Amino acid sequence: MQNFTFYAPTKIIFGRDTIPQIGEALAADGISRVVLVAGGGSIYKNGVHEAVTGSLEKHGIRFAEIGGVRSNPRLSKLRDVITLLKGEKAEAVLAVGGGSVFDTAKAAAMGALYDGDVWDFFCGKAAVKEALPVYGVLTASGTSSEMNNTAVVTREDDESKWAIASPVLVPKVSVIDPSVQATLPESQTVSGGIDAVTHVLEAYVISCPGLDFVQDYCETLIRAMMRRIPQLVKNPADYEARAELAWCCSLAHNGLSNVGRPVRGDFASHRIEHSLSAIFDVPHGTGLAIIMPAWMEYVYRDAEPVFERLAASVFGIRDGEDRALRGIRALREYFRSLGSPVTLREVGVAKADLPRIADNAAKLAPLGAVRKIEREDILRILETAW
Amino acid sequence: MQNFTFYAPTKIIFGRDTIPQIGEALAADGISRVVLVAGGGSIYKNGVHEAVTGSLEKHGIRFAEIGGVRSNPRLSKLRDVITLLKGEKAEAVLAVGGGSVFDTAKAAAMGALYDGDVWDFFCGKAAVKEALPVYGVLTASGTSSEMNNTAVVTREDDESKWAIASPVLVPKVSVIDPSVQATLPESQTVSGGIDAVTHVLEAYVISCPGLDFVQDYCETLIRAMMRRIPQLVKNPADYEARAELAWCCSLAHNGLSNVGRPVRGDFASHRIEHSLSAIFDVPHGTGLAIIMPAWMEYVYRDAEPVFERLAASVFGIRDGEDRALRGIRALREYFRSLGSPVTLREVGVAKADLPRIADNAAKLAPLGAVRKIEREDILRILETAW
Numbered sequence: 001m002q003n004f005t006f007y008a009p010t011k012i013i014f015g016r017d018t019i020p021q022i023g024e025a026l027a028a029d030g031i032s033r034v035v036l037v038a039g040g041g042s043i044y045k046n047g048v049h050e051a052v053t054g055s056l057e058k059h060g061i062r063f064a065e066i067g068g069v070r071s072n073p074r075l076s077k078l079r080d081v082i083t084l085l086k087g088e089k090a091e092a093v094l095a096v097g098g099g100s101v102f103d104t105a106k107a108a109a110m111g112a113l114y115d116g117d118v119w120d121f122f123c124g125k126a127a128v129k130e131a132l133p134v135y136g137v138l139t140a141s142g143t144s145s146e147m148n149n150t151a152v153v154t155r156e157d158d159e160s161k162w163a164i165a166s167p168v169l170v171p172k173v174s175v176i177d178p179s180v181q182a183t184l185p186e187s188q189t190v191s192g193g194i195d196a197v198t199h200v201l202e203a204y205v206i207s208c209p210g211l212d213f214v215q216d217y218c219e220t221l222i223r224a225m226m227r228r229i230p231q232l233v234k235n236p237a238d239y240e241a242r243a244e245l246a247w248c249c250s251l252a253h254n255g256l257s258n259v260g261r262p263v264r265g266d267f268a269s270h271r272i273e274h275s276l277s278a279i280f281d282v283p284h285g286t287g288l289a290i291i292m293p294a295w296m297e298y299v300y301r302d303a304e305p306v307f308e309r310l311a312a313s314v315f316g317i318r319d320g321e322d323r324a325l326r327g328i329r330a331l332r333e334y335f336r337s338l339g340s341p342v343t344l345r346e347v348g349v350a351k352a353d354l355p356r357i358a359d360n361a362a363k364l365a366p367l368g369a370v371r372k373i374e375r376e377d378i379l380r381i382l383e384t385a386w
Numbered sequence: 387m388q389n390f391t392f393y394a395p396t397k398i399i400f401g402r403d404t405i406p407q408i409g410e411a412l413a414a415d416g417i418s419r420v421v422l423v424a425g426g427g428s429i430y431k432n433g434v435h436e437a438v439t440g441s442l443e444k445h446g447i448r449f450a451e452i453g454g455v456r457s458n459p460r461l462s463k464l465r466d467v468i469t470l471l472k473g474e475k476a477e478a479v480l481a482v483g484g485g486s487v488f489d490t491a492k493a494a495a496m497g498a499l500y501d502g503d504v505w506d507f508f509c510g511k512a513a514v515k516e517a518l519p520v521y522g523v524l525t526a527s528g529t530s531s532e533m534n535n536t537a538v539v540t541r542e543d544d545e546s547k548w549a550i551a552s553p554v555l556v557p558k559v560s561v562i563d564p565s566v567q568a569t570l571p572e573s574q575t576v577s578g579g580i581d582a583v584t585h586v587l588e589a590y591v592i593s594c595p596g597l598d599f600v601q602d603y604c605e606t607l608i609r610a611m612m613r614r615i616p617q618l619v620k621n622p623a624d625y626e627a628r629a630e631l632a633w634c635c636s637l638a639h640n641g642l643s644n645v646g647r648p649v650r651g652d653f654a655s656h657r658i659e660h661s662l663s664a665i666f667d668v669p670h671g672t673g674l675a676i677i678m679p680a681w682m683e684y685v686y687r688d689a690e691p692v693f694e695r696l697a698a699s700v701f702g703i704r705d706g707e708d709r710a711l712r713g714i715r716a717l718r719e720y721f722r723s724l725g726s727p728v729t730l731r732e733v734g735v736a737k738a739d740l741p742r743i744a745d746n747a748a749k750l751a752p753l754g755a756v757r758k759i760e761r762e763d764i765l766r767i768l769e770t771a772w
Contacts, residue, residue, distance in 0.1 A: 001401075001626060001629040001630060001633070002401065003400060003401025003402060003403075003404060004398075004400050004401060005397065005398065005399050005400070006397070006398040006400065007397040007398070008394065008395075009394075009395030009396075009397075010395075011391065011392070011393040011395075012390075012391065012392040012393070013391050014389060014390050014391070014392065014645070014646075015387075015388065015389025015390060016389060017389075018389060209626055210625075210626035210629055210630055212610060212613070212630065213606065213607070213610035213630050213633070213634055216606045216609075216610065217603070217606055220599065220602045220603055220606050221599070223602075224598060224599035224602065227598070239596075240387060240595055240596035243387040243596055243646070244387060244596055244598065244599050247387070247599070247645065247646070248599055259400070259633065260400075260629070260633070
């Protein structure tokens with residue numbers, strides 16, 4: 001086991017009818033003025049907006065609102081949120097939505113205390129030192145943004161979808177009421193679940209001696225999510241399945257899967273997917289269902305024991321030749337069984353587009369840790385994924 | 387799954403040679419004056435004291451010291467620590483030791499900001515509202531005190547060993563260098579490991595629908611610890627075993643095992659053991675190896691499916707009659723195989739002493755959740771344990 005730091009300080013308030021607790025949580029921290037950041041509008045239909053604003057009013061918390069954050073959140077919207085935060089002299093940011101809303105709220109929280117342009121943090125021109133405190137009400141599970149230190153934003157003009165991470169970005173309190181996810185579109189449930197499964201896999205593939213428990217933990221998490229996603233495809237209102245999947249999604253990328261490894265994860269698949277979704281606006285989890293198995297097929301020989309272990313423990317493939325490869329194919333078939341696209345063709349990407357995606361991803365090359373990959377490798381992975 | 391709150395905000399700095407980071411961690415939080423709380427003296431022999439004080443000096447942090455905290459920590463010592471904290475106008479408490487040192491430091495942190503007697507918090511006369519920030523360097527794993535909100539202290543005059551819990555008691559930063567545990571006495575490694583296994587079991591026995599992942603997680607944790615403890619009995623310097631056991635002990639009682647349950651755990655075994663160790667000064671983990679199987683034998687019919695699941699998943703007992711009971715006996719045999727006493731006789735308790743232990747434990751009756759137990763039940767459990 002390698003040395004590590006673990007820090008996941010978010011207070012999670014989890015369960016049915018917990019959303020009205022958000023006002024009290026803010027008031028307990030002495031917050032009296034927030035900006036509420038929201039997404040495309042579902043919270044106005046399912047009662048979440050009313051529950052949140054009612055709770056804020058009850059606790060005397062003044063708020064301004066900005067909606068319209070979309071999946072694969074954009075820098076232009078982020079700048080609007082920062083302008084509002086500064087104008088309102090907000091003491092905190094309140095995310096009410098899914099991962100994209102949380103990412104935007106977190107990035108805005110650091111932008112609000114910075115005089116320059118917020119993109120400076122993403123491109124390394126400025127270091128994150130402080131941020132407004134972030135609170136949230138989660139309405140779609142997947143990214144774990146509600147419990148981690150990361151935010152991902154796309155700059156539209158050059159299709160850069162980049163990530164920033166800092167301990168100051170970890171939300172103070174996140175309220176997760178799984179029951180409000182019952183009305184999510186099936187594709188969003190599936191995409192969110194796949195995103196979370198791949199978060200664990202990004203860590204899992206980086207093994208070393210002494211990680212027996214951590215690897216077992218990752219497998220337990222993966223198996224639980226893989227059980228629950230199809231249950232929700234069948235019955236979106238299954239509360240126990242919603243609750244368990246939501247909790248597993250939060251745990252999947254809060255740091256627990258990553259402890260003790262030589263590096264915290266590979267993340268080449270995530271980087272390539274970011275380029276895909278920056279250009280083609282594919283849902284992040286869908287992009288990962290396409291990219292990750294292709295990446296695995298490209299690199300698995302560099303970490304064959306861990307891929308064989310995955311095949312055995314998650315897919316029951318314990319005997320015979322090519323167990324690692326058969327496990328990878330079983331993973332792709334599992335994604336397909338959920339109704340997810342698993343090839344680039346299915347999401348409307350032409351073969352001629354592949355070099356453009358590779359160019360975009362190669363801006364951050366070399367990618368990955370199982371194998372360091374460059375533009376040519378990325379292109380081959382994309383060809384497999386096509 | 388039931389509603390829950392999860393909050394484990396401690397920053398964990400984990401691994402070889404990490405102790406010199408404690409000064410930086412304190413300085414980063416603006417702390418310039420601490421009281422260092424320590425135990426019986428091993429830290430002066432194994433280099434830990436030198437590493438800690440060197441780090442404090444390097445970062446310009448003034449410190450006063452108080453040693454002599456012993457296992458089953460005493461109220462009299464706690465009061466001494468509080469007096470020193472007040473006299474020194476300490477800005478933080480720094481625990482350097484095992485669970486008893488952490489418990490004392492945490493209890494002292496709240497006592498330092500209170501004008502009355504600290505026992506008021508334990509007996510419910512005062513509510514915990516604030517505490518000095520707590521930092522720590524862990525030198526013996528078991529209690530998870532380094533990552534949770536709980537402190538247990540014994541009032542000598544009436545042998546009350548009682549617990550207090552509050553979010554303000556959770557340590558800010560805990561440094562865990564597993565390599566310094568290589569020189570622990572074998573009995574302490576075993577007792578600490580058993581304590582941690584029983585922490586998970588206290589939660590595990592309280593099941594409900596929707597806990598598939600949480601129960602799997604608990605089993606993964608229990609199996610990992612049960613693998614590692616005998617490895618350390620064989621080779622106390624096995625770093626990978628130390629590291630994995632240390633991390634599992636921290637996770638065992640930081641709240642993750644407890645989420646989603648109707649109540650967070652049973653804890654009747656812990657309460658009875660507290661009475662045992664308050665009167666007879668048995669190591670806590672040893673007491674649990676004696677009490678918990680006896681408690682299980684007394685109550686298992688009230689939660690037979692969960693005890694059958696334990697027998698199957700941890701001990702491979704999947705077929706035949708009396709699986710639950712055979713699993714409980716296998717647990718006791720496992721504790722015995724580690725060299726731990728598993729009966730009260732072995733630790734010098736006379737049969738005539740049992741009513742006194744039962745009287746002590748019954749002060750907090752009814753105990754438990756699998757079955758609510760009273761004095762007469764406790765006495766029968768003690769007879770089985772004898």
